[in-house]
Amino acid sequence: MKKFWALFFFFWPTVAIIVCAIAPSRGWWFPGAPMSRTGIQIDGLFYLILIIVTITFVGTQxxxxxxxxxxATKDPREKAFFSHGSHKLEIIWTIVPSFILVFISLSQLDVLAEIRVISKFPEKSTKVAEVKARQFEWRIRYPKPGTELTTEENPGDLYFVNELHVPTGKPVIVNLRTQDVQHAFFSPQLRVKQDAVPGLVIPIWFDVLEVGTYDLVCAELCGWGHYKMKARIVAQSQSSVDKYLTQLTADQNADGTKSEAAKSGE
Amino acid sequence: MDVVAHTLLKDILQFSTQGFDMATVSPALDTHGHTDDHSHAHHEQSFIAKYVFSLDHKIIGIQFLMTTLIMLMVGGALALAVRWQLAFPWENMPVVGQLFGLFRSEGGQISPEFYTMLFTMHASVMIFLVIIPILAGAFGNFLIPLQIGTDDMAFPALNMLSYWFMWPAIVCFGCSFFVAGGTAGPGNGWTSYPLLSDLPQAAPGSGAPQTFWLLGLTLVGISSMMGSVNYLTTIINMRAPGMTLFRMPLTIWSMFITAILQAFALPVLTAAGFMLLFDRLNSILPTDIHSVFFIPANIIVNNAAPTVGGGQPLLWQHLFWFYSHPAVYIMLLPAMGMVSDMLACMSRKPVFGYKPMVYSMAAIAGLGFIVWGHHMFTSGMNPALGMTFMTSTMMIALPSAIKVFNWIGTIWGGDLKFNAVMLNCSGFVAMFIVGGLSGIFMAAVPVDIYFHDTYFIVAHFHYILFGTTLFGVFAAIQFWFPKMFGREMNDTVQKWHFALSFIGFNCTFFPMHLLGIAGMPRRYADPYLHGYLEHLLPMNRFITVSAIVMGFAQFLLLGNFFYSIFRGKKVGRNPWNANGLEWTAPSPPGHGNFDIAPVVYRGPYEYSSPEAEAIGQDYILQTVPHVKGVPKLAKH
Structure with missing residues (x-):
C-alpha cells in the first residue's frame, strides 16, 4: 500500500503533462493564432514561461x-536520516530560482512598455474610434470622416453598437471609456485586454494582421448581463473601412426621403 | 455581558501591571496564576458557560472548527450551483431547483442575477467564513497556548468575543440573500468593485444586499482583529520557560506572522468598507452624508440622473487589494506552518532548514504588502507601477520555492508513515507547486493581460486556497483530533477521503487552466453565447461531475469527524509520538491545559536525534531535560 501511494504521486503529474500535451490538438488551447503583433509577443512570452514552468513542475513533482x-521501499529497520538541513543547499536553491525569476521579469519589460506606455505607442498609429461600454453593450463612436477623434463628441460623429471596424496592417488606437460601471475590453484572438474605468479615457492600441472578424467580450464583472456583452471587431482593408464609414454616414443622415442619386437611378 | 466586560478589563489591567515583562521569558503559570477570575477549574460551570460562552481557548477553537466546517458545506453547495449553470446552462436544477424556485427565479432555473450572487457568496463564505477562521480561529486558538506551553490566551474574554462576532457576520451575510425581497443577493463579486457596488441602481443586488454584505465584512474583520491582537500578545508574552523564539514550532511562527499581517492589513479594508458604506449611505438612508470617494462625475447608470462627484473607482481597488493580497497569505501561512510540523512528525525527521522556513515566511509576509498591484495589471493604473509590481511579485515566488524545497528535504530519507495525515501533507506540497507555478504566468504583465479575469486565474487561486490550504487543514484536523477529543479518527476513511478529494480536485481545477488558455472569462452565466467558447461545454460538464464527486467526498470527512468524537478509538497523550508541548498535556487537556507546568529544553523537531536514540525512541519531547552523555547539537 505504501508503494501505491508513492506511485500515486508519480501518476497524477504524468496525467497532467499528458493532458497539457494533447490539449492543443483537442481545441483546449488558445482561440486561434494571435492576430496582432503584440499578441505574437505575448504568446512568445507565454511559451517561454511555459517551458521554464514545465521543467520545474516535472522536476519538483x-x-x-x-x-x-x-x-515506501526502505528497510523498516533503517532509521530516519537525521539532519537539520544544509546551508549549501539552501543557498543554491535561493540563488538559482532568484536568477530565473529576475530573468523572467526582465524579459517581460519591453513588451509591457510597448503595450502600455503611451509615449511608446507606434508613431504612425491613427485614432480610429472611441469605444464606450455600458450595461450591456459596446457603443462605438467614429469621428466624422476627415476629422480627428476627440474626447468630446462632435457633430457629424458616427455611432454604431457592438461592431467595431478597424483597418488591418497598421497600428490603430481606440479610446476606451465607460458610461456606467467598470467593464473590460477583451479580444481573445487579438490578445488585447484593458479595463474601462468610470471617469477615465484610456487609449489602447493594437494592429490586426489579417482580415477577419474577431470577438470582443467583457472581462470585468459589470452586472447580471456581464456574459452577454457580445460584440465583434471587423478587421478589413482601409478602403473597406472607408466605404463602411461612408455608408454609415449615409445611413445616419438618411431622412426617409429618397436621395437625388437614388431617384435618378430609377 | 457585564461579566465579559469585567473579565476583559481584568485581563487588560493584569497585563498592564505585570504582563509585559520582556526581560525574561515569563513562566506561564506566573503571569496567569490560579488566582484569576477565569480559572474556573475548581468550581462547577453551567453548560452554557462551559460550551457556549466559553473563555477556554480549546472550546473556542473547537467552536470555530465546527462553525467553519458547516460553512464549508454551505460554500461548497453554492459552488456546485455555479458549476451546474456552467455545465447545463438555463436547465432546471434537480431536487434543489425546486428549493430555489420557492424564492427565486422561474421554476428552479438559475437567473443571471442569481448566478452573480452564487459566485459572490461562494467566495465570500469560503474566504471570510471558512478559510480565514478555520486557520487562525480554529487552529490558532486551539494550538497557540498548547504549543507554547501556557494555560490560555492572554485575553480570554476578547477571544470569546472574536468567536461571537463571527455570528453577526454570518447573520449579515445570510440576510444579504433575502433583503432585496428574494430577487437578488449581493452580486458584485467578493471584490465588490465600485461603481457596481457603489450605486444601488447599478445591479439588482447593489441595494440593501450589498449593504448587508459590507456590514458582514466589517464584522468578520472585527473578529479577526480581536483574534490577532490576542495571538500576538500571547505568543510574545506567555511562552513557557525555555521556549525561545527559535524553539517555537513553525505552526506558532506562522500564526505569529499571520497575526501581524492581519493587524496591519485589516484596518485598510475596514476603512475602505466604511468609505463605500458612506458613499452608499445617502441612497439608503435619508442622511446628509454625501461622500463620493469612489464616484466620478457624470456617470449615468441604468438611465438614472448623472452622478455628481469627483471620486476615483481605482482607489477602491488599491485599498481592497492592499488588504486582500496579504489576506491570501493569511489564508496560506498557517497551513504552511502546520504542514511543516506534521511532515516532520510523519517523516520522523527534523524540519529541513528550520530557520530558512521562518525567514521565508517572514519574507512572504513582508513582500506580501508590496505586491497588491498585480491584481490590477489591466486596471489602467500607471504602467510604471505595473513593472514594479511585476518584479516584487516574481520575488515573492522565491520564498515559496524555498519552502517547497525544504518540505521535500524534510521527507527525503525519512522513516515515512503513510497515513492520511502524511498523504494530505504530500498533496498539500504537490498542489502548492502547481498553484505557485501558475502564479508566474500571472505575475508576468504581458501574459497576464491575456489571462486576467479568465478561468486561468480561477484555477490558480483554487490550487492555492483549496488544493493547498484545505488539504493542509484536512491533515491538521486528523493530526490534532486526538488532542481535541481524546479519540482518533479512522485512518482508512481519511485515506478514501484524501483519494476522492485529490482526484476530484485535480479533475475539477486542472482543466480550468485550459479553459483560461482558451480565453473563457470568469463570472459568465452563459459563456456559450460566444462562438469561440462553444466547444468548451463538454469540458465544463466533466469539471462539474468531478466537482460533485469532490463535494460528496467531504461527507466522508464530516461523518468520520462527528462519528469519531463519540466512537473513535481512545488514545493517550501522544498518539503520534510527536515532540511538541501539546503532546505532554492530557488528551483532551483540562482547564488550564497542563497538569505539569512545561519547561522547554530543545526545539520541536528533534526526531531521530542522537538524544532520542539514547533514550531508545525516535522522538524526544521538548520537555525532556538534556540526556547525559550525548554531545549537544551544533547550532544551525
Whole structure:
C-alpha cells in the first residue's frame, strides 16, 4: 500500500503533462493564432514561461514522488536520516530560482512598455474610434470622416453598437471609456485586454494582421448581463473601412426621403 | 455581558501591571496564576458557560472548527450551483431547483442575477467564513497556548468575543440573500468593485444586499482583529520557560506572522468598507452624508440622473487589494506552518532548514504588502507601477520555492508513515507547486493581460486556497483530533477521503487552466453565447461531475469527524509520538491545559536525534531535560 501511494504521486503529474500535451490538438488551447503583433509577443512570452514552468513542475513533482518512493521501499529497520538541513543547499536553491525569476521579469519589460506606455505607442498609429461600454453593450463612436477623434463628441460623429471596424496592417488606437460601471475590453484572438474605468479615457492600441472578424467580450464583472456583452471587431482593408464609414454616414443622415442619386437611378 | 466586560478589563489591567515583562521569558503559570477570575477549574460551570460562552481557548477553537466546517458545506453547495449553470446552462436544477424556485427565479432555473450572487457568496463564505477562521480561529486558538506551553490566551474574554462576532457576520451575510425581497443577493463579486457596488441602481443586488454584505465584512474583520491582537500578545508574552523564539514550532511562527499581517492589513479594508458604506449611505438612508470617494462625475447608470462627484473607482481597488493580497497569505501561512510540523512528525525527521522556513515566511509576509498591484495589471493604473509590481511579485515566488524545497528535504530519507495525515501533507506540497507555478504566468504583465479575469486565474487561486490550504487543514484536523477529543479518527476513511478529494480536485481545477488558455472569462452565466467558447461545454460538464464527486467526498470527512468524537478509538497523550508541548498535556487537556507546568529544553523537531536514540525512541519531547552523555547539537 505504501508503494501505491508513492506511485500515486508519480501518476497524477504524468496525467497532467499528458493532458497539457494533447490539449492543443483537442481545441483546449488558445482561440486561434494571435492576430496582432503584440499578441505574437505575448504568446512568445507565454511559451517561454511555459517551458521554464514545465521543467520545474516535472522536476519538483517527481523528486517529491521519489522521496515518497524511497520512504515506501526502505528497510523498516533503517532509521530516519537525521539532519537539520544544509546551508549549501539552501543557498543554491535561493540563488538559482532568484536568477530565473529576475530573468523572467526582465524579459517581460519591453513588451509591457510597448503595450502600455503611451509615449511608446507606434508613431504612425491613427485614432480610429472611441469605444464606450455600458450595461450591456459596446457603443462605438467614429469621428466624422476627415476629422480627428476627440474626447468630446462632435457633430457629424458616427455611432454604431457592438461592431467595431478597424483597418488591418497598421497600428490603430481606440479610446476606451465607460458610461456606467467598470467593464473590460477583451479580444481573445487579438490578445488585447484593458479595463474601462468610470471617469477615465484610456487609449489602447493594437494592429490586426489579417482580415477577419474577431470577438470582443467583457472581462470585468459589470452586472447580471456581464456574459452577454457580445460584440465583434471587423478587421478589413482601409478602403473597406472607408466605404463602411461612408455608408454609415449615409445611413445616419438618411431622412426617409429618397436621395437625388437614388431617384435618378430609377 | 457585564461579566465579559469585567473579565476583559481584568485581563487588560493584569497585563498592564505585570504582563509585559520582556526581560525574561515569563513562566506561564506566573503571569496567569490560579488566582484569576477565569480559572474556573475548581468550581462547577453551567453548560452554557462551559460550551457556549466559553473563555477556554480549546472550546473556542473547537467552536470555530465546527462553525467553519458547516460553512464549508454551505460554500461548497453554492459552488456546485455555479458549476451546474456552467455545465447545463438555463436547465432546471434537480431536487434543489425546486428549493430555489420557492424564492427565486422561474421554476428552479438559475437567473443571471442569481448566478452573480452564487459566485459572490461562494467566495465570500469560503474566504471570510471558512478559510480565514478555520486557520487562525480554529487552529490558532486551539494550538497557540498548547504549543507554547501556557494555560490560555492572554485575553480570554476578547477571544470569546472574536468567536461571537463571527455570528453577526454570518447573520449579515445570510440576510444579504433575502433583503432585496428574494430577487437578488449581493452580486458584485467578493471584490465588490465600485461603481457596481457603489450605486444601488447599478445591479439588482447593489441595494440593501450589498449593504448587508459590507456590514458582514466589517464584522468578520472585527473578529479577526480581536483574534490577532490576542495571538500576538500571547505568543510574545506567555511562552513557557525555555521556549525561545527559535524553539517555537513553525505552526506558532506562522500564526505569529499571520497575526501581524492581519493587524496591519485589516484596518485598510475596514476603512475602505466604511468609505463605500458612506458613499452608499445617502441612497439608503435619508442622511446628509454625501461622500463620493469612489464616484466620478457624470456617470449615468441604468438611465438614472448623472452622478455628481469627483471620486476615483481605482482607489477602491488599491485599498481592497492592499488588504486582500496579504489576506491570501493569511489564508496560506498557517497551513504552511502546520504542514511543516506534521511532515516532520510523519517523516520522523527534523524540519529541513528550520530557520530558512521562518525567514521565508517572514519574507512572504513582508513582500506580501508590496505586491497588491498585480491584481490590477489591466486596471489602467500607471504602467510604471505595473513593472514594479511585476518584479516584487516574481520575488515573492522565491520564498515559496524555498519552502517547497525544504518540505521535500524534510521527507527525503525519512522513516515515512503513510497515513492520511502524511498523504494530505504530500498533496498539500504537490498542489502548492502547481498553484505557485501558475502564479508566474500571472505575475508576468504581458501574459497576464491575456489571462486576467479568465478561468486561468480561477484555477490558480483554487490550487492555492483549496488544493493547498484545505488539504493542509484536512491533515491538521486528523493530526490534532486526538488532542481535541481524546479519540482518533479512522485512518482508512481519511485515506478514501484524501483519494476522492485529490482526484476530484485535480479533475475539477486542472482543466480550468485550459479553459483560461482558451480565453473563457470568469463570472459568465452563459459563456456559450460566444462562438469561440462553444466547444468548451463538454469540458465544463466533466469539471462539474468531478466537482460533485469532490463535494460528496467531504461527507466522508464530516461523518468520520462527528462519528469519531463519540466512537473513535481512545488514545493517550501522544498518539503520534510527536515532540511538541501539546503532546505532554492530557488528551483532551483540562482547564488550564497542563497538569505539569512545561519547561522547554530543545526545539520541536528533534526526531531521530542522537538524544532520542539514547533514550531508545525516535522522538524526544521538548520537555525532556538534556540526556547525559550525548554531545549537544551544533547550532544551525
Amino acid at each position: 517527481y523528486v517529491l514522488g521519489y522521496a515518497l518512493w524511497r520512504g
